[in-house]
Amino acid sequence: MRLAILASGRGSNLLAILEAIARGELDATVVGVFSDRRAAPALVHARNAGIRAQSLAPREFASRTDFDEHLFSLVDAVQPDLIVCAGYMRLISDPAVAARTGRMINIHPSLLPEFKGLRTHQQALDAGASVHGASVHFVTSELDGGPVITQVRVPVERGDDAATLAERVLQREHPLLVATLRELAGGRIAWIDHGVHFNGHPLAAPLQLDAGNRLVQEPTA
Ligand SMILES: Nc1nc2c(c(=O)[nH]1)N[C@@H](CN(C=O)c1ccc(C(=O)N[C@@H](CCC(=O)O)C(=O)O)cc1)CN2
Numbered sequence: 001m002r003l004a005i006l007a008s009g010r011g012s013n014l015l016a017i018l019e020a021i022a023r024g025e026l027d028a029t030v031v032g033v034f035s036d037r038r039a040a041p042a043l044v045h046a047r048n049a050g051i052r053a054q055s056l057a058p059r060e061f062a063s064r065t066d067f068d069e070h071l072f073s074l075v076d077a078v079q080p081d082l083i084v085c086a087g088y089m090r091l092i093s094d095p096a097v098a099a100r101t102g103r104m105i106n107i108h109p110s111l112l113p114e115f116k117g118l119r120t121h122q123q124a125l126d127a128g129a130s131v132h133g134a135s136v137h138f139v140t141s142e143l144d145g146g147p148v149i150t151q152v153r154v155p156v157e158r159g160d161d162a163a164t165l166a167e168r169v170l171q172r173e174h175p176l177l178v179a180t181l182r183e184l185a186g187g188r189i190a191w192i193d194h195g196v197h198f199n200g201h202p203l204a205a206p207l208q209l210d211a212g213n214r215l216v217q218e219p220t221a
């Protein structure tokens with residue numbers, strides 16, 4: 001599976017993907033890394049791995065749609081099978097999403113539909129949540145509203161602040177994203193009829209990552 005990664009920041013999820021590929025645990029190839037921030041460390045990780053790494057500055061474009069048109073022309077040029085938003089911090093415009101629905105996923109640091117948007121860890125703390133986590137979902141026009149594929153639960157611990165909680169969640173995001181990509185690469189998870197299918201059947205609830213980093217289906221009521 002040819003993967004194009006969109007990232008705005010440090011790129012730890014990108015590194016997790018590259019390390020899984022290097023260990024032979026993920027049958028995929030990262031064919032390009034793209035960013036809205038020229039200084040994104042994720043671009044450095046890509047270049048160090050010999051992978052095409054390109055960025056565009058949103059301020060140089062007249063509109064969000066114009067920026068997306070140019071950025072996704074760079075993405076399309078590497079002919080990805082799947083586009084992975086891994087810490088990509090821009091809302092993607094409707095035309096760009098519509099042209100790629102079912103071929104673009106995002107990893108989001110909350111148990112969607114809880115806590116969409118930004119500052120999710122502080123949102124969880126402010127809400128008094130005892131359990132937080134991360135979700136991988138298909139990208140749709142609705143920000144963080146697309147069908148959820150997989151999730152991992154992470155406990156909120158006494159004395160947590162946003163930073164300590166974010167770090168605990170991030171450590172579970174990496175195996176979640178890799179496990180999800182493994183199922184997508186293997187064709188066991190697919191976008192069919194505008195929804196998530198698993199093993200040929202509509203997925204009634206997100207698959208959950210267990211302590212052994214296996215994706216399991218929990219019984220639905
Ligand atoms: N159309 C969609 N675009 C994106 C989605 C999506 O589901 N649909 N997921 C996001 C990722 N994301 C959270 O997981 C997210 C990204 C960006 C923002 C946001 O408010 N960005 C602001 C700028 C914020 C900044 O620069 O610090 C903006 O774009 O104006 C919220 C959530 C990827 N895109």
Ligand SMILES: NCC(=O)N[C@@H]1O[C@H](COP(=O)([O-])[O-])[C@@H](O)[C@H]1O
Pocket residue numbers: 007008009010011012013014042086087088089107108109117118134170173
């Ligand atoms: N709204 C998107 C969002 O907040 N994504 C989050 O950004 C971090 C990226 O880390 P990374 O750059 O080290 O992979 C991750 O925690 C990811 O869930």
